[in-house]
Amino acid sequence: MPPSEKIANAAANEIKRYFGEYAGKLYLEHYLKQQPHLVFVSLEELLTEAIGPEKAASIVSEVKKQTNEQGKKV
Amino acid sequence: MKVLLFLIGSLGAIAYLTSVVGSPDSAIPSFIYLLAPFLPVLTGIRCLQILGWRGEAARPIRSLVIGYFLFLLGEILWYIWEFGLDIDPFPSMADLAFLSAYPFLFWGFISQAREERVANKKLPIWLWGVLTTLGLVAIGLVVYFGIYLRSLSQETWLSTLVLVTYGIADILLTMICLIGIVMTVEYRKGLLVKVWGWLAAGVGLLLIADIAFLLTSKRYLAGEWWVRQIDVIWIFGYVLAANGLVEYRRMVEKITARLKAISPKSK
Numbered sequence: 317m318p319p320s321e322k323i324a325n326a327a328a329n330e331i332k333r334y335f336g337e338y339a340g341k342l343y344l345e346h347y348l349k350q351q352p353h354l355v356f357v358s359l360e361e362l363l364t365e366a367i368g369p370e371k372a373a374s375i376v377s378e379v380k381k382q383t384n385e386q387g388k389k390v
Numbered sequence: 391m392k393v394l395l396f397l398i399g400s401l402g403a404i405a406y407l408t409s410v411v412g413s414p415d416s417a418i419p420s421f422i423y424l425l426a427p428f429l430p431v432l433t434g435i436r437c438l439q440i441l442g443w444r445g446e447a448a449r450p451i452r453s454l455v456i457g458y459f460l461f462l463l464g465e466i467l468w469y470i471w472e473f474g475l476d477i478d479p480f481p482s483m484a485d486l487a488f489l490s491a492y493p494f495l496f497w498g499f500i501s502q503a504r505e506e507r508v509a510n511k512k513l514p515i516w517l518w519g520v521l522t523t524l525g526l527v528a529i530g531l532v533v534y535f536g537i538y539l540r541s542l543s544q545e546t547w548l549s550t551l552v553l554v555t556y557g558i559a560d561i562l563l564t565m566i567c568l569i570g571i572v573m574t575v576e577y578r579k580g581l582l583v584k585v586w587g588w589l590a591a592g593v594g595l596l597l598i599a600d601i602a603f604l605l606t607s608k609r610y611l612a613g614e615w616w617v618r619q620i621d622v623i624w625i626f627g628y629v630l631a632a633n634g635l636v637e638y639r640r641m642v643e644k645i646t647a648r649l650k651a652i653s654p655k656s657k
C-alpha cells in the first residue's frame with residue numbers, strides 16, 4: 317500500500333472512532349488519493365469540531381508519527 | 391426532535407406531578423412513567439443507525455442502549471406485576487432487569503473513557519478536589535443508607551440481597567458521574583461535550599433520585615405525594631440522557647453531510 321493510502325486509512329480510522337463507520341468510509345473515498353497534507357488538514361478540521369482544537373491536534377500528530385514510523389519500516 | 395423530546399419528557403413529568411388521581415401508584419401515572427426510559431432507547435437506536443452498529447464509535451452507545459433498554463424492561467415488568475397480575479413486584483424479575491442495567495451504563499462510560507485514555511490525563515487540582523468530595527459524599531450516603539442500613543432490615547434474605555445490590559449499583563452510578571465529569575472536561579471545546587455532558591447529567595439525576603429515595607424510602611413507599619415526586623427526577627434523568635444521544639446523532643449527521651458533499655460518488 318502506498319504511504320499516502322496508509323495515511324488516508326489511518327485518518328479514516330480516527331474519523332470512524334468519533335463519527336462512525338459510514339463517515340469513515342466517506343472520508344476514505346474522498347481522501348484516499350489525496351496529498352497527505354490535505355488529509356491531515358481535513359482530519360484536524362473535522363476532529364476539532366468534535367473534540368476541540370488541542371485534542372484534535374494531538375491526535376493528528378499521533379497519526380503523523382504512526383504513519384511516518386510505518387513508512388520507515390517499509 | 392430535540393424539542394419533541396423535551397416536550398414529551400416535560401409533559402410526562404408535569405402529568406406525573408399533577409396526576410389527578412393523586413397517587414402515583416395508580417395505573418395512569420405509572421404508564422406515563424414507562425415513556426421515560428423508552429426515550430433513551432429510541433434515541434440510542436437512532437444514533438446507532440447513523441454511527442453503525444459495529445465499530446469503536448458504536449461500542450459505548452450500544453452498551454448505553456442495552457442499559458436503558460433493561461431499565462425499560464424493568465419498568466414494563468414492574469407494571470405488569472403490579473397492575474396486570476396484582477402481585478407485589480418487589481423482589482421480582484423487574485429488579486433483575488433494573489440491576490442488570492447498571493453495569494451496562496457503567497461499561498458504556500468506561501469504554502468511552504478508555505478509548506480516550508482519560509486515566510492518563512493530568513486533571514487540574516481543583517477538579518480532583520471537586521471529584522473526590524462529590525464521590526466521597528455520594529459513596530458515603532449510598533454505603534450507609536443503601537448498603538449498611540438495608541443489610542440490617544427485617545426483610546426476607548432475598549429482599550435484603552436485592553436492596554443491598556441496589557446500593558452497590560448506586561456506587562457504579564457515582565463512578566459513572568465522576569467519569570462523566572472528567573469526560574466533559576476532556577471534550578470541553580468540542581461538540582462531544584454536549585453528548586457526554588448530557589449523558590452524565592442524566593446519570594447524575596438517576597443517582598440523585600436514588601439517593602433521595604434512600605433517604606426518604608419509608609415516606610416514599612407510604613405514598614406521600616411530594617416525596618413521590620422523586621420519580622420526576624428519574625424521568626428527567628432519562629430525558630437528559632436521550633438528549634445527549636440526540637446531540638450525538640446531530641453531530642454525526644452534520645459531519646456526514648459535509649463529507650457527502652465532497653465525496654466523489656455524490657458528484
